[in-house]
Amino acid sequence: xxxxxxxxxxxxxxxxxxxxxxxxxxxxxxxxxxxxxxxxxxxxxxxxxxxxxxxxxxxxxxxxxxxxxxxxxxxxxxxxxxxxxxxxxxxxxxxxxxxxxxxxxxxxxxxxxxxxxxxxxxxxxxxxxxxxxxxxxxxxxxxxxxxxxxxxxxxxxxxxxxxxxxxxxxxxxxxxxxxxxxxxxxxxxxxxxxxxxxxxxxxxxxxxxxxxxxxxxxxxxxxxxxxxxxxxxxxxxxxxxxxxxxxxxxxxxxxxxxxxxxxxxxxxxxxxxxxxxxxxxxxxxxxxxxxxxxxxxxxxxxxxxxxxxxxxxxxxxxxxxxxxxxxxxxxxxxxxxxxxxxxxxxxxxxxxxxxxxxxxxxxxxxx
Numbered sequence: 001x002x003x004x005x006x007x008x009x010x011x012x013x014x015x016x017x018x019x020x021x022x023x024x025x026x027x028x029x030x031x032x033x034x035x036x037x038x039x040x041x042x043x044x045x046x047x048x049x050x051x052x053x054x055x056x057x058x059x060x061x062x063x064x065x066x067x068x069x070x071x072x073x074x075x076x077x078x079x080x081x082x083x084x085x086x087x088x089x090x091x092x093x094x095x096x097x098x099x100x101x102x103x104x105x106x107x108x109x110x111x112x113x114x115x116x117x118x119x120x121x122x123x124x125x126x127x128x129x130x131x132x133x134x135x136x137x138x139x140x141x142x143x144x145x146x147x148x149x150x151x152x153x154x155x156x157x158x159x160x161x162x163x164x165x166x167x168x169x170x171x172x173x174x175x176x177x178x179x180x181x182x183x184x185x186x187x188x189x190x191x192x193x194x195x196x197x198x199x200x201x202x203x204x205x206x207x208x209x210x211x212x213x214x215x216x217x218x219x220x221x222x223x224x225x226x227x228x229x230x231x232x233x234x235x236x237x238x239x240x241x242x243x244x245x246x247x248x249x250x251x252x253x254x255x256x257x258x259x260x261x262x263x264x265x266x267x268x269x270x271x272x273x274x275x276x277x278x279x280x281x282x283x284x285x286x287x288x289x290x291x292x293x294x295x296x297x298x299x300x301x302x303x304x305x306x307x308x309x310x311x312x313x314x315x316x317x318x319x320x321x322x323x324x325x326x327x328x329x330x331x332x333x334x335x336x337x338x339x340x341x342x343x344x345x346x347x348x349x350x351x352x353x354x355x356x357x358x359x360x361x362x363x364x365x366x367x
Contacts (some may be wrong), residue, residue, distance in 0.1 A: 004033035005071070005092065005126065006104040007085060009160060010054055011047050012179060013061045014170045016158035020131050021068045023153050024104050028129065033104070034071035035062075038083045048164060049184045051075050060174045086118040093125050101126040106156065111139040113146055123147055131156065166192030168272065177274040183221055186228045186273075194235050201310055202231050208319070209304035213297060215323035219279075223300045226283040229273065230301060233264035255349075262288040290334065290355050296365075299330040306333050327365045334360050 004024045010017060013035075021033040037054050039047075047054070058070050073091060074083040085103070093101060103126040105113075110130035113119050122128070123146040130138065130148045134157035138150065158170040166189045168176055179185055187206075191199045206227030213223035233241070241260055245253045249263045266285040269275040283298035285291075287305050294302070303322045307315040318336075322329030334356055341348050358364050 001031040001098075002029065002100045002102065003096075004028065004030045004102045004104055004129070005036060005089070006033055007036040007038060007074070007088070009047060010035065010037045010058055011049055011160050012054070012057050012163055012171065012175060012185065014158045014160060014163055015061075015172055016156045016170065018061055018065060018068065018172075020104065020151070020153065020156065022065065023131070023151055024102070024129065025067055027151055028102055028149075030102065031067065033068045035068065036071045036073060036088065037075045039075045039077060053178075053182060053184055057175050057178055060178055061172050063174070084117045086116070086122055089122055089125050102129050103127070104129045104131065104151075106131055106133045107136040107138055108133050110148055111136065111142055113142055113148075119146060133157075164188050166190065173274060177276070180225065180269075180273045180275045181277065183225045183228070186225065189273075190228060190232050193232050198231055198234060201308060202228055204308050204310045205230060205301070205304045208308060209297075209300045212300040212304060212322045212326055212329070216296065216300070216326045218296050218300065218326075222277060222280050222283075222297050223304075225275065225277075226280045226287075226297060226301045227304055229269045229275070229280075230265055230284050230287045230305060231261060232273075233268050234261040236261070236264060259288050262286065289349065289351065290330075292355055292358050294330070294359075296326055299326050303329050303333050306337075331360050331363075 004021070006017070006021055006024070008017070017035070021035065024030060024033055035058060037058060039051060055070065055072070055075065062068050062070065071092075074088055077083070089101070089103065103122070105128070107130050110128070113128070116122065128146055128148045129151060130143065131151040131153050132155040134155040143150070158167070163170045164185045168189060171179070187203055190202060194202070206224045209223040209227035210220040214220040238257075241264055242253070244264055244267060245260055248267060252260070252263055262285055266281045269284055270281055275281060279295055279297050282293075282295060283301045286294055286298045287301045290302055300322075303318075303326065307318050307322070309315060318329065318332060321332055338348070338356060
């Protein structure tokens with residue numbers, strides 16, 4: 001059999017990874033391409049998700065592909081040694097010496113192949129294959145010396161690192177849905193939408209919301225994801241925000257524009273990040289104004305946003321109340337808002353009084 005071997009972190013796996021594997025299958029007339037996720041890449045200091053999550057994402061990405069499989073030889077090793085390709089290929093070839101192997105890598109790595117451990121030995125065990133990557137010209141001397149063949153592909157610009165930085169268009173929808181539902185990479189993915197100060201606020205709110213949830217025996221992951229995404233639309237330009245508000249939230253378009261982002265952030269969480277957890281989406285939608293249908297997770301987010309230590313005032317006492325009883329902490333937050341607004345002479349939206357009546361005067365919890 002003719003087997004392609006394609007190693008990498010796959011942290012996360014992108015559509016480009018699968019496209020390259022498919023191109024190798026077709027152009028090299030391979031029987032199979034095996035994706036080999038590494039546990040300890042010699043070129044990188046860390047991974048950004050667990051082994052389990054990376055394998056789950058690979059399985060999702062490959063669910064519709066034929067003859068592209070996962071080889072767990074590296075990721076299942078029990079030691080913490082760096083995964084050198086030379087050793088991996090040696091083990092694979094020794095176990096199935098009757099097969100013909102092709103090792104696939106990007107042009108960036110092909111140009112540096114001479115720095116790999118035992119490059120000559122590798123080139124004798126397998127046929128080396130390089131695919132084009134945007135921004136990297138081929139080093140013809142290196143390719144010739146180690147007998148590389150080149151795939152005929154459009155230069156690949158996508159990468160796992162760019163996906164982690166927020167280029168979610170590089171991801172299969174089902175993989176993105178997994179990422180969002182597990183809260184992986186979201187801390188860096190959102191940064192593309194906001195300035196550093198708001199980004200740090202979002203991370204701080206997410207951490208505090210999770211603390212509130214766990215302290216109250218609630219779902220910490222839901223609270224964290226809601227916190228990460230709660231301001232993702234805060235810096236959306238006015239024209240786009242107005243267009244979306246008119247189309248999807250016409251009943252709220254006449255509200256103060258500063259409030260729009262709670263609806264638009266919920267919209268982006270659902271439509272861009274593919275969050276399908278209604279508790280998370282509702283929590284985001286309620287985080288600025290609150291509502292008469294607050295969930296406990298919504299209260300965790302509301303309070304975390306208002307009490308974020310990065311806001312510059314001492315909120316430690318209120319934070320402790322929220323950890324002991326999020327319902328009491330939420331009532332206190334509403335009382336603080338009411339008193340602060342009265343003291344400053346600020347106009348209070350009439351809707352607030354319905355919320356205030358329900359939670360502060362009647363003491364309802366919605367449990």
